[in-house]
Amino acid sequence: DSGVTQTPKHLITATGQRVTLRCSPRSGDLSVYWYQQSLDQGLQFLIQYYNGEERAKGNILERFSAQQFPDLHSELNLSSLELGDSALYFCASSVFGLPTDTQYFGPGTRLTVL
């Protein structure tokens, strides 16, 4: 599958814990985006990377961090988890990281914090 992949599919953890979500972009795409989708907030942009460098930051909490590695995969780290962090986390990728690019989305990781 040459599309965007995300692991794991589901994650259940406890408050106070730390988790890492992983994303591999489409082949040839240089930019990765992270979004959080909760029931009442819709799709919220968290952060964008382009070719290893942070390009744009959205509503990302200080407890959250991300990086893009030389092979272009990305990880989103969520720490000191709270109940309110339970959500679907999507990764998307695009070729040039421009706002006008079509973004290709992964299947998402469902995080449940108990």
Place this chain on the structure above:
Amino acid sequence: AQRVTQPEKLLSVFKGAPVELKCNYSYSGSPELFWYVQYSRQRLQLLLRHISRESIKGFTADLNKGETSFHLKKPFAQEEDSAMYYCATSRGNEKLTFGTGTRLTIIP
């Protein structure tokens, strides 16, 4: 800051009836506008974009600068159109901003 408003969280339409999903954006100028769709158990994907002026799966969207709207329309709804629809916009170097989405249900 950019803002995208989709006033309807839920919309139910009978099969064969016309569909209109509303989207309004908050700033003037010439933004890029998109509609993304998420079918059940599938990933979010681009449906159409303003710049392409295309019709995808029978859907079209017209930019109305006077009303700052980019409503999505289809003359005859089909059951397979049931999905979550997101309007999104960007301008210049500003990031793509999504609306909160409208869940469309087609009643057989």
